[in-house]
Amino acid sequence: MPNQRNKWLPREPSAGVSGRVFLIPYSGCGASMYRRWPPQHDGVDLLPVELPGHETRLAEPNFETYQELAKLMVAGLEPYLDLPYAFFGHCGSALAAYEVSSEIIRAGLPQPARVYISSQVAPQDGPFGRFLQMTDEELAEELATLSRQLGAEPNPALISFYVEVLREDVETNKRYVVPDPFRLTCPITAIGWTEDVEIRHDTMGGWASCGETTFELLPGPHHRFIEAPPDLLRLLCDGLGRAG
Numbered sequence: 001m002p003n004q005r006n007k008w009l010p011r012e013p014s015a016g017v018s019g020r021v022f023l024i025p026y027s028g029c030g031a032s033m034y035r036r037w038p039p040q041h042d043g044v045d046l047l048p049v050e051l052p053g054h055e056t057r058l059a060e061p062n063f064e065t066y067q068e069l070a071k072l073m074v075a076g077l078e079p080y081l082d083l084p085y086a087f088f089g090h091c092g093s094a095l096a097a098y099e100v101s102s103e104i105i106r107a108g109l110p111q112p113a114r115v116y117i118s119s120q121v122a123p124q125d126g127p128f129g130r131f132l133q134m135t136d137e138e139l140a141e142e143l144a145t146l147s148r149q150l151g152a153e154p155n156p157a158l159i160s161f162y163v164e165v166l167r168e169d170v171e172t173n174k175r176y177v178v179p180d181p182f183r184l185t186c187p188i189t190a191i192g193w194t195e196d197v198e199i200r201h202d203t204m205g206g207w208a209s210c211g212e213t214t215f216e217l218l219p220g221p222h223h224r225f226i227e228a229p230p231d232l233l234r235l236l237c238d239g240l241g242r243a244g
Contacts, residue, residue, distance in 0.1 A: 007057060008076035013045050019084040019113070019240030020045040022077065024100075027092035027131070027173065028143060028166025030055025033150065037228040042241030046233075047080075049073070051096075054165060062168045066176055070099040074107060084240050086114045090225050091129070091199065092173050094120035098210065102182045111186045115211075116236055118191040119199040119222055122206030123178035129198060131170055139163050139170070149223050184211035189235065195221040 005012065010031045013020060021044060023034050031048035032055060039046060052072065053062030063069040073096075081104070089097030094117040101115045121128045131139070140163045144154040188211045192201020199222070207213045218224070218231055225232060 006076060006079070008049055008073065009047055009080070010050055010056065011039065011047065013047060013080055014040065017045045017083065018043045019086070019237070020047055020080060021086045021088055021116075021236050021240065023048045024087065024089040024093040024096050025049065025051060025054065026090055026146075027169035028139070028162060029146070030057075033146075033226060034228075035150065036226060038233075041233045042237045044237040044240045046236075049077075053168065058165075062165065062172075064172060064175070066096050066099040066172065067103075069096055070103040073100045074103045074109070078109060081110045084113045086112050086116060086236060086240060088116040088118065088236055089120070090118040091120055091222075092131075092169060094118055095123065095126075095173070095176055098123065098181075098184070098188075101184055101186060105185055106182075113186065113239055115184065115186060115188050116191060117188060117204070117207060118225060119193060119196055121199060121203050122210055123176065123181040124209065125203070125206040126178075127174050127176055128203070129173070132174055134170070136163050136167060139166050142166075146223065146226075150226060181210050183209070187211060188213040190215050191232070191235070192217045193222060193224060194219050195224075198222045 025031055025033050031050040034048040037046050050056055052060040087097040087101055097115055101112050105111050140159050143159050143162055147154040188207055190204045190207040190213055192204055201217050
């Protein structure tokens with residue numbers, strides 16, 4: 001593995017692990033949104049991914065399509081695909097997880113053991129979600145709410161700045177129109193949440209057209225994932241852990 005720090009990974013992958021889960025940030029956010037997550041679970045590295053145009057990479061241009069992001073991410077993460085691994089994405093970032101997996105498979109690289117899709121409809125069923133119709137003021141309120149859920153009182157100046165990033169991510173989601181999605185050769189787990197009012201779990205059935213799909217329903221609201229709930233950690237590391 002390379003010695004130079006990889007800009008996609010704020011934390012260097014650990015030695016001696018049995019697998020890796022790459023955690024893609026929610027729309028408008030960076031890798032720090034996984035600050036409550038442990039670095040490892042059951043011998044599996046949990047690795048937040050930093051995206052161009054976000055947080056520590058604000059000087060870089062944001063991506064305009066998930067397909068563009070996928071090509072960049074594959075190039076950045078390829079050195080770390082030498083162990084069994086998975087992608088996790090929630091809401092908009094679930095589409096990025098699907099696209100990067102598609103790109104990896106097309107490129108003939110070692111494919112993911114599994115792709116975890118949380119709280120998102122399948123590509124052919126979107127674009128979908130109330131964020132797509134929100135004004136910048138409404139998006140700012142959503143960022144403030146998310147900041148509080150992450151344990152920080154929102155800073156108005158930062159919220160005003162990051163709403164521009166979120167707006168770009170929302171526009172990327174709006175452009176994502178995929179009537180005939182690529183079928184993955186790796187398995188998919190589609191995760192719904194019992195109290196999710198953003199994306200109901202019964203709207204996620206279309207993922208079965210995108211690959212062999214298992215459906216899971218976990219307790220909690222839309223943003224419960226940021227707490228690193230034990231049931232989610234067990235699910236993500238299933239098959240990658242030391243006992244897997």
